[in-house]
Amino acid sequence: MTSISQNRSTLKEFLASIATIRGDLSNITAPPFVLATQSTVEIPAYWAEHPSLFSAPALEADSSKRSLAVLRWYLTSLKAQQYGGRSEKEGVKKPLNAFLGEVFLASWCSPENGKTQLVSEQVSHHPPVTACYLWNDEAGVRAEGYTLQEISFNGSVNVKQIGHAILHVDKWDEDYLVPLPNVKVKGILSGTPYPELSGNYHIVSSSGFISEINFSGKGFLSGKKNSVDAMLYKDGDTKNPLYTVSGQWNDKMTFFEADGKEIEMIDMDTLKPTPMNVDALDQQDPWESxxxxxxxxxxxxxxxxxxxxxxxxxxxxxxxxxxxIEESKGRTWGALFFQNTATTDPVFEKLAKPIGEQLNSDKTVGVWKFNHEKWKNGIQRPFRGTMQPEGVELYNE
Structure with a gap:
């Protein structure tokens, strides 16, 4: 593959051109050498590459330890998400802009965790919204969420995520509000761009526990790249955390009890992902990514x-x-696996209240929920009849 460092002069010209543009750059056409070999609709798969960590909350009887398990799953998913499954030496590349109706289906199987499944779909194009549903029926753990990404440039590429995910654990009838962090891509002109997360985020449990996560990076004089510090506490008792975490989300993270005793150290270099199952290309629908x-x-x-x-x-x-054609015929596009029939979400509102988060459903064209009935009844390939994304018989008359 052609690297970014080999095309530095062309990249400088591209960056100079977008530096003059104000507003969202999500649909800007990037030079081909900065493109990843997967679409944005595939990125949610990295939430599931460690199915045992995704399912772990269902196996824990203690509510505070369940919250810790969710925090562990969240932090260990970040590296693969930000690098798109590539090594750090390859740097960050821009995912392909998903087209409206694009779908990604995958699963992960293991004797210990059973089958974990993912459905991800581009449910809106203007604005670009990706919705996903991740679940493991054997464990009784499921998560659904959606995100709108707004991209800007000020020397670094800034990706602002508007949206959230909600994780539900059936056995304990428990919900968790999971944040989607903003990303700043640095080091572009050096030829090895890397992601940096910054700011404060919270994972909120319906059982009354909150994980507060602080991301920071390398400054001019101090700090380490991709640093993270977190503490888990009972709502309203921030001065007495039950657990803390410190380290780098792309390297090593250490988990501690309240008294400072080490619980475990996770090394992201040795935490191997479970293989992902995706149908062969000749078995996929034309609308699959x-x-x-x-x-x-x-x-x-x-x-x-x-x-x-x-x-x-x-x-x-x-x-x-x-x-x-849709505009001329007055037709409205319909998502395959998701629906946005509401502008409010009672579960979100309840969980978000302690941290003052807003839903912003006006920006994401509603609240996107997985359509369980459609999935249960089965949607057979071809998903959209003779209509294909490359325009072959776009609409039946």
Whole structure:
């Protein structure tokens, strides 16, 4: 693959051009050599690459330790999410902009945890909203969420995430509000861009425990890249944390009890992911992510930037034509696996109250929920009949 460092001059020209643009850059066309070989609709898969950690809260009888298990799952998912599953040496690359209706389906299986499944779908294009549902029926753990990403540039690429996830544990009838952190991509011109998280976030449990997470990075004179400190406390008792965490979310993190006794140290380099199962391309629906982007992905893997542009443009032009047809016929696009029938969410409102978070459903075109009935009844391939994302028979008359 062609690296960013090999194209530094072209990258400088691109950055100079977007520096003059004010507002959201989510739909800006980036140079092909900065593109990842997966779409934004695939990124939620990294929440599930350690199924035993995802299912762990269901196995814990103590409510404070369940909250600690959720915090552990959250922190250990960050590295793969931010690097898109690549090594740090490869740096950060920009995921492909998911097109409306794009779907990603995956599963993870193990004797200890049974089957964990994921459905992810691009449910809105303007604004770009991705919704996902992750679950393990054997463990009785499920999470659903959605995000709108707003991108800006001020020397670094800033990704603001608007949205959230809610994790539910059936056995304890317990909910957790899970935040989606903002990201700043630094080191772009050096040829090895890396993600930095910053700010304070909270995981809130319906059982009354809150995990407060503080992300920080390397400054001019002090600090370490990708640093994280967290404390877990009973709501209203921030001065007496039950557990604390410190370290770097891309390297090692140490978990402590209230008295300072070490519980465990997690080394992200040795925490191996469970293999992800995705159907072979010849079995996938045309609207499934890897099938739809197959030409682009192959061109990127071959380092063929000219073919990357050609394949990418073909799909994007067809999508623009589809939007024009919808507008001319007065048709409204319908998501396959999700619905946005509400602008409020009682579970979110209850969990968010202690930390003063807002829903912002106006920005995300509603509150997106998984359509269990559709999934239970089964949606057979082809998902959308003869209509395909590259514009072959876009709509039946």
């Amino acid at each position: 890897r099938k739809a982007w197959a030409g682009v992905i192959d061109a990127l893997n071959q380092g063929d930037m000219q073919r990357t542009v050609k394949e990418k443009s073909k799909l994007e032009e067809a999508q623009r034509e589809l939007r024009k």
